[in-house]
Amino acid sequence: MLFEYAIIGGILLGIFYALLAVGLNVVYGAQKIINLAHGDIIMLGGYGAWELYYTYHISPILSTIIVIPITVVLGYGLNRLIAPRLLKSADPEMLSLILFFGLSEVIEALASLVFGNAARALPVNSIPTSRLVLFGQGYSATWWVSASVILPLLGIFLVFLNRTSIGLQVRAVISDAVEAAVAGINAKRISGIYFGIGFALAACAGVWGVFIYGGVSPTEGPAITVTAFAIIVFGSLGNTVGTIVAGVIFGIFYQLAQVYIPSWSNLVPYVLVIATMLVRPQGLFGRRQRIA
Amino acid sequence: MPKLDEIDRTLETESKGKRLISPAVAALVPVVVFAVGVHIYSNELLLTYMAIYIALAQGINIIYGFTGYLPFGYFGFFGVGAYASGLAMLDYNVPPVLAVVIGGVAAALVGALLLPLFRLRGAYFAIGTLAASEAIYAIVSNPSLQSITNGPYGLNLAAYYSSGTAYGTAIALAAIAILAASYVRSSKFGLTLKAIRDDSYSASMSGVNVPRQRFYAWLIAAAIAGMGGSIFGWSTSVFYPQAVFDSSLSVLAIVFALFGGVGTVWGPTVGTVVLYAIYNAIGVSNPQYFQLIYGLVIVLLVLFAPRGLAGLRQIKSRRATTVGAKND
Amino acid sequence: MGRKMTETKSLLKVENLTTVFSGFKALDDVSLELFEGQALGLVGPNGSGKTTLVNTVCGLYKPENGRVILDGIDVTGKQPHYLARAGINRTFQIPKPFKDLSVSENVLVSSIHSKNKVSITEVLEKVKLRDCANYPIEKLTAAQQKRLDLARALALDPKVIFVDELAAGLTPTELNEIAEMLAEFRRSGIALIVVEHLLGFLEQVVESVFVLSAGKKIFGGTLRDALSDEEVKRVFLGGADVA
Numbered sequence: 001m002l003f004e005y006a007i008i009g010g011i012l013l014g015i016f017y018a019l020l021a022v023g024l025n026v027v028y029g030a031q032k033i034i035n036l037a038h039g040d041i042i043m044l045g046g047y048g049a050w051e052l053y054y055t056y057h058i059s060p061i062l063s064t065i066i067v068i069p070i071t072v073v074l075g076y077g078l079n080r081l082i083a084p085r086l087l088k089s090a091d092p093e094m095l096s097l098i099l100f101f102g103l104s105e106v107i108e109a110l111a112s113l114v115f116g117n118a119a120r121a122l123p124v125n126s127i128p129t130s131r132l133v134l135f136g137q138g139y140s141a142t143w144w145v146s147a148s149v150i151l152p153l154l155g156i157f158l159v160f161l162n163r164t165s166i167g168l169q170v171r172a173v174i175s176d177a178v179e180a181a182v183a184g185i186n187a188k189r190i191s192g193i194y195f196g197i198g199f200a201l202a203a204c205a206g207v208w209g210v211f212i213y214g215g216v217s218p219t220e221g222p223a224i225t226v227t228a229f230a231i232i233v234f235g236s237l238g239n240t241v242g243t244i245v246a247g248v249i250f251g252i253f254y255q256l257a258q259v260y261i262p263s264w265s266n267l268v269p270y271v272l273v274i275a276t277m278l279v280r281p282q283g284l285f286g287r288r289q290r291i292a
Numbered sequence: 293m294p295k296l297d298e299i300d301r302t303l304e305t306e307s308k309g310k311r312l313i314s315p316a317v318a319a320l321v322p323v324v325v326f327a328v329g330v331h332i333y334s335n336e337l338l339l340t341y342m343a344i345y346i347a348l349a350q351g352i353n354i355i356y357g358f359t360g361y362l363p364f365g366y367f368g369f370f371g372v373g374a375y376a377s378g379l380a381m382l383d384y385n386v387p388p389v390l391a392v393v394i395g396g397v398a399a400a401l402v403g404a405l406l407l408p409l410f411r412l413r414g415a416y417f418a419i420g421t422l423a424a425s426e427a428i429y430a431i432v433s434n435p436s437l438q439s440i441t442n443g444p445y446g447l448n449l450a451a452y453y454s455s456g457t458a459y460g461t462a463i464a465l466a467a468i469a470i471l472a473a474s475y476v477r478s479s480k481f482g483l484t485l486k487a488i489r490d491d492s493y494s495a496s497m498s499g500v501n502v503p504r505q506r507f508y509a510w511l512i513a514a515a516i517a518g519m520g521g522s523i524f525g526w527s528t529s530v531f532y533p534q535a536v537f538d539s540s541l542s543v544l545a546i547v548f549a550l551f552g553g554v555g556t557v558w559g560p561t562v563g564t565v566v567l568y569a570i571y572n573a574i575g576v577s578n579p580q581y582f583q584l585i586y587g588l589v590i591v592l593l594v595l596f597a598p599r600g601l602a603g604l605r606q607i608k609s610r611r612a613t614t615v616g617a618k619n620d
Numbered sequence: 621m622g623r624k625m626t627e628t629k630s631l632l633k634v635e636n637l638t639t640v641f642s643g644f645k646a647l648d649d650v651s652l653e654l655f656e657g658q659a660l661g662l663v664g665p666n667g668s669g670k671t672t673l674v675n676t677v678c679g680l681y682k683p684e685n686g687r688v689i690l691d692g693i694d695v696t697g698k699q700p701h702y703l704a705r706a707g708i709n710r711t712f713q714i715p716k717p718f719k720d721l722s723v724s725e726n727v728l729v730s731s732i733h734s735k736n737k738v739s740i741t742e743v744l745e746k747v748k749l750r751d752c753a754n755y756p757i758e759k760l761t762a763a764q765q766k767r768l769d770l771a772r773a774l775a776l777d778p779k780v781i782f783v784d785e786l787a788a789g790l791t792p793t794e795l796n797e798i799a800e801m802l803a804e805f806r807r808s809g810i811a812l813i814v815v816e817h818l819l820g821f822l823e824q825v826v827e828s829v830f831v832l833s834a835g836k837k838i839f840g841g842t843l844r845d846a847l848s849d850e851e852v853k854r855v856f857l858g859g860a861d862v863a
Contacts (some may be wrong), residue, residue, distance in 0.1 A: 034415040085595050094362065095594050097415050098550065101364075105543070109584035170428025222539060227425065229419050263436055270427040276406050277420050480732050483721070487729045490718035496700035497678065497710055497731030499776050 005137050006259040007252055012132075012143040016212050018244040019150045020205040020224065021231035022157070025243045026198030027075075030173045031083060031190040033096040037104035039224030041071070041199050043111060045206020046216030050120050060126055060207050061149055065202040075199030079192040104221055119215035127211065149277070153204060154244060157197075161240065170194045174238070191236035194206040230273035235282030246284060265281020305486055315474030318557045319467040322346065326463045340527045343462035343567045344520045344590050348545035349552070349560035350469035351520075353511035356546070357554030358476050360489040361410070361416045364542055366517055368425025369399040371537035373518030374430055374525035378447040379440075381526075388452050392461055392522040399518020400511045402428070410506060422539070429537035446532035449525060458527035465523060466561075469516045474557040476509065485509055544571075547586050550593055553602025560602065622623060628655040629810045632708070634779045637675045637686035639669075639835075646672040648835040649686070659802065659812040660820045661843065664832035671713075671813050672834065674782045678710050679703045691779055703762060705733050707779030711769035711786060713809075717757045722754040726768060730775035738775055747771045747801060763794040770801065780811045787818040789824075799824045819843070831855070 020042065027035040035041075047086040048067050052058040058066065082099065086092050124141070130142040161167040169190045177187045209224070210216045227250075235246025250272065257265035276283060326343055330336055356362045374440050376398030377391035386394065392538025409420045435443045462492070476482040487495040496502045526532050544567075567589075571582050597603050632654040633785050639647035647830070654660055660801050675681050677688055679700040687696045692729055696786045700704070727740050744750040747767040752760060760768065765784055773781050783802070787795055795818075802812060802825045816822045822843060829846050831839035833855040839846050846852050 030326075034419075082595065089598065091360075093414050094360070095360070095598060098420060098595040099591055101546075102587045102594065103541075105583050105587030106591065109580045109587055112580045113584070199555070207475075223426075226419065226423060230423065233416070262432070263434060267427055267430045268432070270423040273423045274409075274420060277412055277416055281412070281416075379851065388693045480728075482730065483729055484723060487726075488722050490720055491716050493680065493700065494712070494716040496728040497704050497773055499699045499701050499704040501699070501728065533634065 001137070002259055004135060006255045008134055008137070009139055009143060010252030010255030011248055012139060012147045012251070013212070013255055014248030015147040015154075016143075016149050016205070016208055016247075017227070017251045017254075018233060018247025019154060019201060020209070021228040021235075021247050021250075022154070022240060022243050023198045023201030024228040025224070025232045025235075025238065025240060026201060027195055028237060029194050030170070030177060030187070031079075031087060031096075031195070032093055033083075033086075033195075034093070034229075035198070036097060036100040037107055037221070037278035038202055038227055038228055039221030039226075040104045040107040040111070041202040042209055042224050043221050044107065044219065045071070045203030047057065047111065047115055047120070047206075047212045047283075048203060049121060049207040049210055053122055053126055060122060060210070061145075064149055064204050064207045066152070067207060068200045070204040071200040072193070072196035075196030076192045078199075079189075079195040081149070083188070083191065104225070108218050108221055112116065115218060117218060119217035120210075121215040124212050142211040144204055146211060150204075150208065157201065157238070166190070166193065170272065199219065227269040230269040230276075232277045232283075233273055234283055236285040239283070239285050242283060242285035300321050315471055315478070318474055318561070319470040322470065322561055323463055323467050326459075326466070330459065336455055337527060337574055338458050340455075340462045340523070342564065343466040344524055344597055345545065345548060345568055346466040346564045347469035347520045348541065349548040350473045351516040351548040352465075352542075352545045353473050353554050353556075354516075355558045357549065357556075357560075358475075358485040358489065359509050361506070361510075362546070363421040363513075364418045364546075365421030365423070365425030365536060366513075366537055366545060367541040368421070368522035369402065369514045370524070370541050371425070371429060371533070372402045373399045373431065373521030374531065374536035375441060375447070375521075375533075376518070377522035377524045378449055378531075381449060381452050382447065386434075388454065388457065388526050389461055392465075392519050395522030395525075396515040396519035397527055398550070399521070400515040401519075403505075403511050403514030404448055404480050407507060407510070407573075410503065410510070410572070414518065415507040416446075422542075424540075425537065425542075429533060431538065433533035444533060446530065447525065448530045448537070450529045452526060455527065462527070463522045464540050465516070465519050470511055470557065470561060471486035472516065476512075477555075477557055481505065481508070513531045533580045540574065543585075544568075547590060550600055551586075551589060553600030555599075556602040557570050559600055559602040629657055630654070631658075631691055632813075634673075634677060634690040634855070635687045635689070636798075637673070637688065638684045639672050639681050640684040645684075645815055645835050647676060647683075650832070650835070650837050651686075652830055652837070652840070654811045654813065656809050657806045658828075659806055659814060659826040660761060661826040661829035662813055662815045662832065663817075663822070663829055663846075668832040668855075669835040671784070672814060672835070674710060674784060674813070676719060677703075678708060680780065701733070702728075705735060707777070707797070708782075709773035709776055709778040709780070710765065710782035711773060711784055713788070714784040715762070715765035715769045715823060717760075717765055717768050717772075717828070719757050722753070723749060723755050723760070723768060724758070727771050727775045730772045731829055736777045738777055740775065743771050743774045746804070748797070763790050763798075765858055767798070767801070774805075778810055780813065781805065782813045783816075785814055785815055785817065787816055787821040794849045795824075819847075827838065 024035055024038045027033055045067055049060045049063040052063045052066060053060060087097050089095050113214045127141065127145045129141050131138040131141055132145035161170065168183045170187055171185045172183065173190045181187045231250050232243050254265060254268050257268050326339060330339055352366060361413060373395030377395030380386040380391040380394045381388060406424055407418060412420050418441045432441050433444045436592065437443055476485065487498060487500060488502050488505060492502050521536055525536060548564040548567050549560040551567055553559030567586065574581055630653055634652045637647055637650045638645060645689060650673060664670050676683050679698055682697050687694055690708060694705055695706060718729065724740055727743055731738060731740055741750060744753055747770050749764060749771060750769055752764065775786060786798060799821065806812060814822065814826050829843050830837065831846055831852050838855065839849050839852050
């Protein structure tokens, strides 16, 4: 019984983790930028949901959609601002890592100046409250509501990527920016848009992070970034579907640890990322490539 | 073109005088400043921390500045050192200064254990070390290990408190770290590290044993952080695990080193003194403002001065030499 | 071919070397022998396994099967730095100098580990870079960077040098200069394996060639005979790049 509870709970929770990580993978996308401020964007999404709820009485479910255009524009602007300088430097990957690390500090500082250091939470009744009962076990409303909002969102994202013209251009730019430019694609603009979409996915995850983590606070960013990084490395860097599957598997691992070895469960992301990098650095779904 | 006939000799011996004097100055100036400084500015604990941060920034300098591997998880060694030395004092009554050395050795051993991380590059390595250090923290602070590490409740070293000696040890550590960095910079060992940073395969085709050289640099950096953590624990006298396994330790050490300029001897020292002074002027009462400032400093550095303060100077002197060469 | 004059010493012997990448045999049972002062051209269409052969002998890839014997000692599967110190060296198709080091420091890195210390000045002299000793790398021309690769190899007192696509992008004068340098290396006993597309340059520096196709040796002999060999013709005409 406990085992089934862990598995089903893990899947529900894992859908959240899939969204949590997928944005990091999207930002990595065309320009191979590791967004160390990913967790901080998620944190901002959380505060966004909080403000929208308390100032305008908007349901978090609706907020999930409202934050998208705002963060796409933000991300696009940021990308156009920094990418030209970064990409022509000697070691763009390392420099972008450091730059986003600085950005993460800036966002964290601003958030604690604006929102204060105390954690903020949304009331449980801001979303449906009935527990989901499956095979005689009850699952928290937070889990199933977040999963049922996130699943269609991920579905739309995959359709966008695989069935729309912009999605096709994105995939072309990711596989070879120079070739794509030769084919008449404005690679810079497409990269920027995709980068913005990565931010938007992070912000959406942030809305639900308020419920899953039980609140939002300015300092939560870095730990979330590491968790998201663990998931995308596990599911193969750059592989969107891989990330989603890895997120679900991560949820199951985490839930199993919560149930059977609760005091060690916070080790799960760290062990996962180190083990993956050392044993199968290309990840679950990756082709062999030289990263080491 | 002068000197050409002596190029072998100059390269092999690099004018011995200069080789000995400049590191000595680089290490001695901070020592004197710290020794005198404590009589002018009496917050000894703050100066102790500043000396420790100089050592940490130099440790980052050695591993990142000379090998290109950026360890976000550098704080793990700091925590390991603090715990190893603290437990050595508490459980075996080891004298504090010896315990500091034990802390350094313990951190180096953990460094050896983490060696497989060097199979990773760039961001993977950076985040891999972060995950490793967070894992060590989760283990050390775990309530299940309370009988050994006192779990989440930290260590109390009040019985060993001796501010003057701790301060002296911190200054000595800063000096050692500066000497280590200047050794790395001017020795053949450092030359091979720079070659590896540029292109590791090419370096191995030049006969450089890449993993071994990197390992040595890693051990030096780990031991410095371990000793830094030991002195921190000793001078703070009561600490919780989250105080010594604090990722902002790595953050600050990296920022200080980058700000001053990695790959140089003076850069990290100057960077630490300047930024840590600012931190204490505004950061203690308003940590968010300080965090905002150094966050912006990083962003601006990356975009406009990736080599730090030292880089600004180098650009000027390099312009001068190019002009000179054209006139030849 | 110099093989009849068996006075010369065998420096490098590759026996039945096979390298496999996830099931694909990039190098299939290749054997060759190289004598003191000999220069062997390594040719073949793109993807025929030339670079794989170089990389396997230089220790970047572990062979699935076969042996590499350097001057009588089995060095199969050794690390690149061990092989470099033992006397197997190479240059790169795209030169790979250490960008943060000066020209002479680049050479010094190699000389640190050389068993027989060589004078850096002399080495730079041999590749005509003495006047550039203190230059930063970005001041060197492409041709000079290629010569620096050679200098770094020389500083390790090599027995065998793999010369990878040296000619690409060089002017005829620069080509001549390099050909003369290679001839000088050979006179001092160094053996060369020259990976090359430019047949004119190849003719100038080697007397025998070794032709690879799909990871297999399909021909060994003089360059002239190779050009009239039916299979070699077929492979090259089938591939895109007849020089």
